[in-house]
Amino acid sequence: MAAYLGDGHTEADGGPVRHIPVMLEEVLEALAPAPGRVVLDGTFGAGGYTRALLAAGADVIALDRDPNAIAGGQALLAESNGHLTLIPSRFSLLADHAPVGGLDGVVLDIGVSSMQIDEADRGFSFQRNGPLDMRMSASGVSAADVVNRAKAGDLARIFGFLGEEKQAGRIARAIEKRRASEPFVTTRDLANLIEGVNPRKTKDKIHPATRVFQALRIFVNDELGELARALFAAERALKPGGRLVIVSFHSLEDRMVKRFLADRSGRAAGSRHLPMVEDRPAVFEPLGKGMMSASKAEADVNPRARSAKLRAAIRTTALAGSADLSIFDLPDLASLDKLGA
DSSP states (O other): OBOBOTTSOBGGGSOOOOOOOTTHHHHHHHHOOOTTOEEEESOOTTSHHHHHHHHTTOEEEEEESOHHHHHHTHHHHHHTTTOEEEEEOOGGGGGGGOOTTOEEEEEEEOSBOHHHHHOGGGOOOTTSOOBSOOOTTSOSOOHHHHHHHSOHHHHHHHHHHHSOOTTHHHHHHHHHHHHTTSOOOBHHHHHHHHHHHSOOOTTOSSOTTHHHHHHHHHHHTTHHHHHHHHHHHHHHHEEEEEEEEEEEOSHHHHHHHHHHHHHTTTSOOSOTTSOOOOOOOOSEEEOSSSOEEOOHHHHHHOGGGTTOEEEEEEEOSSOOOOOOGGGGOOOOOOOHHHHTO
């Protein structure tokens, strides 16, 4: 998947990026695929992880909500000799696709794929002018719907929290003023307005619209909500001894995974809004030494890996905890459903 990079660069403002599975060696070591083991790849994309898992002898259930990814995976499906099941689905629903007895492993590579970035008609990149879309599943509320319908205050919260954009308020008000006379239709149209409000400084490495585009993509696809529900689903779907591996690229995503694993470690709940509770049986035990980053050698070859963070854990025999979203301490943003009304 594509990433928001730690140095402030994203693939949304760059050129075509060849798809290279990020931290593949570390993912395989954490998952320990082998013949007879069933691993679910919740973010199939171009099939990088899935192909390596199949090569190690594992049976793979692969999910992707993008119909283009499913279509692109048909050749690998045909080559798999029945060892691959490819399903069009959100990874938050992964428990619905788990076999009786549970999974031996779950891997999620969070973000948008480089293939999606490279397709102008998907609207993820403002370097390739196209419709202001950004929908991974090619259905539902688009980025244009959000930009043209959401209140300025809601836009400011979206840009500020999901994009960490310091000029969120100014940009939101400028959007509100402009759309009163002409709606936003294309990616370049929105990017140009943002650059007018927040001109690019000579020393800046990234385009001023980068963080706003990131925020819109995360919001349109409910990426944080999907991740939260996927973590709960993996907890239910993994058998004792099963392994959960998450590769994330954004600080918000990594923080969520960290909170979830801390909450399921048997220690007190992680949200400041909840009272302290007694120690509970651990549902997950950490695998390795906590968060891992990509090696410098990999980052030099694959810029997407620069901000990659891997966390892994092993499922215990304890009962799954409650699917309480408050442990993630997410903000109350505008309702996507109401924007589409």
